[in-house]
Amino acid sequence: MAKAPARKPAAPKKTASTPAPASNREGPREPVPYDATPxxxxxxxxxxxxxxxxxxxxxxxxxxxxxxxxxHLYIGQEAVAVGLQSALDGDKDSxxxxxxxxxxxxxxxxxxxxxxxxxxxxxxGISKGKGGSMHMFSVxxxxxxxxxxxGAQVSLGTGLAFAHKYRGDGGVAMAYFGDGAxxxxxxYESFNMAELWKLPIIFVIENNQYAMGTxxxxxxxxxxxxxxxxxxxxxxxxxxxxxxxxxxGAAEAALEWVRAGKGPVLMELKTYRYRGHSMSDPAKYRSxxxxxxxRDKSDxxxxxxxxxxxxxxxxxKIKDIDxxxxxxxxxxxxxxxxxxxxxxxxxxxxxLVEQY
Amino acid sequence: MAIELKMPALSPTMEEGTLAKWLVKEGDxxxxxxxxxxxxxxxxxxxxxxxxxxxxxxxxxxxxxxxVKVGTVIATITGEGEEAAAPAPASAPAEEPKAEAPAPAPAPAxxxxxxxxxASDPAIPEGTAxxxxxxxxxxRDAMAEEMRADDRVFxxxxxxAEYQGAYKxxxxxxxxxxxxxxxxxxxxEYGFAGLGAGAAMGGLxxxxxxxxxxxxxxxxxHIINSAAKTNYMSGGQMRCPIVFRGPNGAASRVAAQHSxxxxxxxxxxxxxxxxxxxxxxxxxxxxxxxxxxEDPVVFLENELLYGRSFEVPDLQDHVLPIGxxxxxxxxxxxxxVSYSIGVGLALEAADQLAGEGxxxxxxxxxxxxxxxxxxxxxxxxxxNHLVVVEEGxxxxxxxxxxxxxxxxxxxxxxxxxxxxxxxEDVPLPYAANLEKAALIDVPRVVxxxxxxxxxx
Numbered sequence: 001m002a003k004a005p006a007r008k009p010a011a012p013k014k015t016a017s018t019p020a021p022a023s024n025r026e027g028p029r030e031p032v033p034y035d036a037t038p039x040x041x042x043x044x045x046x047x048x049x050x051x052x053x054x055x056x057x058x059x060x061x062x063x064x065x066x067x068x069x070x071x072h073l074y075i076g077q078e079a080v081a082v083g084l085q086s087a088l089d090g091d092k093d094s095x096x097x098x099x100x101x102x103x104x105x106x107x108x109x110x111x112x113x114x115x116x117x118x119x120x121x122x123x124x125g126i127s128k129g130k131g132g133s134m135h136m137f138s139v140x141x142x143x144x145x146x147x148x149x150x151g152a153q154v155s156l157g158t159g160l161a162f163a164h165k166y167r168g169d170g171g172v173a174m175a176y177f178g179d180g181a182x183x184x185x186x187x188y189e190s191f192n193m194a195e196l197w198k199l200p201i202i203f204v205i206e207n208n209q210y211a212m213g214t215x216x217x218x219x220x221x222x223x224x225x226x227x228x229x230x231x232x233x234x235x236x237x238x239x240x241x242x243x244x245x246x247x248x249g250a251a252e253a254a255l256e257w258v259r260a261g262k263g264p265v266l267m268e269l270k271t272y273r274y275r276g277h278s279m280s281d282p283a284k285y286r287s288x289x290x291x292x293x294x295r296d297k298s299d300x301x302x303x304x305x306x307x308x309x310x311x312x313x314x315x316x317k318i319k320d321i322d323x324x325x326x327x328x329x330x331x332x333x334x335x336x337x338x339x340x341x342x343x344x345x346x347x348x349x350x351x352l353v354e355q356y
Numbered sequence: 357m358a359i360e361l362k363m364p365a366l367s368p369t370m371e372e373g374t375l376a377k378w379l380v381k382e383g384d385x386x387x388x389x390x391x392x393x394x395x396x397x398x399x400x401x402x403x404x405x406x407x408x409x410x411x412x413x414x415x416x417x418x419x420x421x422x423x424v425k426v427g428t429v430i431a432t433i434t435g436e437g438e439e440a441a442a443p444a445p446a447s448a449p450a451e452e453p454k455a456e457a458p459a460p461a462p463a464p465a466x467x468x469x470x471x472x473x474x475a476s477d478p479a480i481p482e483g484t485a486x487x488x489x490x491x492x493x494x495x496r497d498a499m500a501e502e503m504r505a506d507d508r509v510f511x512x513x514x515x516x517a518e519y520q521g522a523y524k525x526x527x528x529x530x531x532x533x534x535x536x537x538x539x540x541x542x543x544x545e546y547g548f549a550g551l552g553a554g555a556a557m558g559g560l561x562x563x564x565x566x567x568x569x570x571x572x573x574x575x576x577x578h579i580i581n582s583a584a585k586t587n588y589m590s591g592g593q594m595r596c597p598i599v600f601r602g603p604n605g606a607a608s609r610v611a612a613q614h615s616x617x618x619x620x621x622x623x624x625x626x627x628x629x630x631x632x633x634x635x636x637x638x639x640x641x642x643x644x645x646x647x648x649x650e651d652p653v654v655f656l657e658n659e660l661l662y663g664r665s666f667e668v669p670d671l672q673d674h675v676l677p678i679g680x681x682x683x684x685x686x687x688x689x690x691x692x693v694s695y696s697i698g699v700g701l702a703l704e705a706a707d708q709l710a711g712e713g714x715x716x717x718x719x720x721x722x723x724x725x726x727x728x729x730x731x732x733x734x735x736x737x738x739x740n741h742l743v744v745v746e747e748g749x750x751x752x753x754x755x756x757x758x759x760x761x762x763x764x765x766x767x768x769x770x771x772x773x774x775x776x777x778x779x780e781d782v783p784l785p786y787a788a789n790l791e792k793a794a795l796i797d798v799p800r801v802v803x804x805x806x807x808x809x810x811x812x
Contacts, residue, residue: 094558128591135589144557144594149581155547156582159554159562166510166536166560173558189547196542350592351626353650356679356726 027235028257034248048078074103076274079300081107083247092171099134116336124339151184158190161201180211198263213285226268241269358432486667494636498643513565549575556598566602583652584627601655612783617748623724630725632656634699636666641676681728687717694745695721705801740771750778772811
């Protein structure tokens with residue numbers, strides 16, 4: 001998203017987390033936190049930590065000039081992608097998101113090396129270095145991008161859901177967008193068609209409280225974003241996006257509804273990004289204290305660590321995972337730094353598929 | 357004092373219609389709002405209502421009559437003052453003022469034979485049997501054939517299914533393929549263009565109809581940013597095989613917001629295929645090619661051409677190559693290049709010029725991206741004169757692009773500057789005379805050809 005960083009700081013207002021009001025319309029069942037086995041807790045931890053460390057490294061490489069352009073980091077929001085996508089069936093369900101896409105790719109099991117190499121603009125990158133941070137895709141993993149225009153992925157995702165239904169392949173599309181994109185007109189055009197045709201899609205609003213520099217309250221007349229589907233009869237769920245088990249539990253309730261052919265669900269995940277909107281955003285619109293308070297009290301990874309300790313997973317095991325993840329990230333950074341840039345003739349390839 | 361009922365114009369482009377059925381007979385009393393007759397246009401069957409009270413005097417055009425020109429008097433109504441209670445017997449038509457009796461409208465021939473000398477399309481095998489089809493039917497047949505051949509192909513847009521197409525292009529598709537594959541959308545261009553692009557990324561072959569391309573402005577983000585760029589941005593990994601189609605260019609008397617040729621806009625975008633056919637054979641052969649293409653295609657039709665009939669090869673599978681222009685008329689003195697509706701004007705101008713001893717070669721570009729510059733340059737090499745005819749604005753047009761191509765690659769072949777015949781550089785006005793003044797026509801093409809010939 002090519003937008004300049006905001007200059008004016010804005011005082012963010014805390015929104016209380018409101019439970020969904022009782023509605024006489026049918027909706028997904030009340031979600032319960034996921035009852036994870038110790039092995040699953042470890043898996044979630046590994047994935048969330050990979051996203052965090054990967055993004056920290058990407059931030060570093062950006063600072064060194066190895067990554068250019070816009071680079072939107074996912075730090076703070078890890079529990080959302082991991083909790084939701086762990087509930088999907090990777091063989092048939094599709095995922096699409098906006099430009100803050102590294103986390104969703106890692107959560108879908110895409111090799112960190114080819115992601116990092118794309119960030120550094122190398123031939124070995126997942127888009128041969130021609131897409132960059134905001135435009136990455138893996139049809140093989142049913143990850144459909146990676147889209148730079150705010151809100152476009154919502155209509156495109158509705159099309160993925162249309163294709164699932166058209167083919168009758170049983171797949172569900174998951175379309176992520178932010179609290180900022182939630183104000184785009186095409187989101188509502190898509191809501192209307194998705195419910196009208198009962199398309200198998202989960203709309204996920206990752207509400208990280210700020211659309212670039214504008215807090216939700218300054219931009220949204222209805223700031224309880226899970227209600228945004230109500231006039232289309234799309235049931236909404238508001239979920240603590242800092243708790244991976246709550247996220248996974250809610251995803252299961254939503255998936256049951258959608259897989260039963262009852263149409264879309266709108267999930268609002270309350271989360272927080274620790275870094276600026278992009279690497280070039282000084283984030284003057286909120287105080288350091290606000291960010292620090294979230295890190296101290298609600299950090300998703302720290303929370304998960306506690307759950308692991310409660311489940312009897314020892315400190316040593318956690319340290320081993322930390323080490324393992326650091327090694328993976330270091331390896332992907334080395335790879336991305338040393339891989340060659342695309343050959344010049346690559347400039348002219350892939351414009352069209354066919355020859356005319 | 358009788359009121360004359362005239363054949364109504366029921367759409368902006370209707371020139372004639374069929375008087376399908378009379379619902380009243382002579383002597384019937386009618387009041388405002390009563391349905392008098394059913395009239396069939398090329399787009400729909402419409403009911404014709406009375407707006408006056410009175411008694412039906414004479415019915416002057418029998419039901420079942422085809423090609424009744426707009427404005428022809430089809431019946432009379434006598435007002436309340438006279439013979440209201442005693443309708444004249446049908447056999448003895450009252451002494452109605454017959455001064456303006458149903459003059460058989462001196463309309464121009466429904467279909468002017470445009471060109472006498474036509475070059476055959478080398479893409480069509482010699483000796484192929486031909487059938488006469490309207491452009492509208494050719495487009496429908498193209499979609500139907502591709503839908504039969506590939507179940508990933510579906511058609512989506514406003515009024516494409518139950519209404520049978522706002523311009524009747526999708527007529528019959530719902531009946532054959534059902535609502536899963538012929539999908540009526542809400543009025544939501546941005547949304548369904550995005551949905552279509554997403555469905556293409558997800559493996560389907562959408563044909564997205566815009567009721568007209570004017571409304572595609574709401575959706576152009578998905579055409580450019582989602583469809584055109586995906587293959588490149590993904591390093592060739594993710595495709596978007598989609599067709600965006602619908603009428604483009606000036607229609608008739610619908611003014612500025614509904615009359616615009618977007619061809620140069622789309623043709624400027626790498627990653628898109630842009631096709632704009634003139635006749636029915638190309639409409640069919642190129643739409644089939646577009647649906648089969650792995651690339652996103654913008655397929656620009658023209659409302660004024662929908663009803664025109666042309667010879668179409670009677671082949672099992674008539675598919676034409678994308679990116680190849682067609683020499684419509686061979687000539688040696690000047691190359692006249694056009695596309696879409698301009699081709700008809702160019703051919704007409706060529707016939708006229710032939711009478712004056714100027715032998716024009718007429719090229720139909722057919723595909724605007726990729727542009728078949730080789731065919732244009734080869735013709736220029738032969739004629740040394742180039743005129744581009746484009747129903748669209750002159751600035752940053754296909755015409756300006758071709759002039760540049762001639763400069764860069766054909767400069768030594770030019771005996772005179774390239775000239776363009778384009779619409780006036782204004783939003784299209786509503787008033788009939790102003791509209792006419794704004795749009796290109798045959799005399800302007802003839803004048804331009806003479807001007808380049810006079811330069812050398």
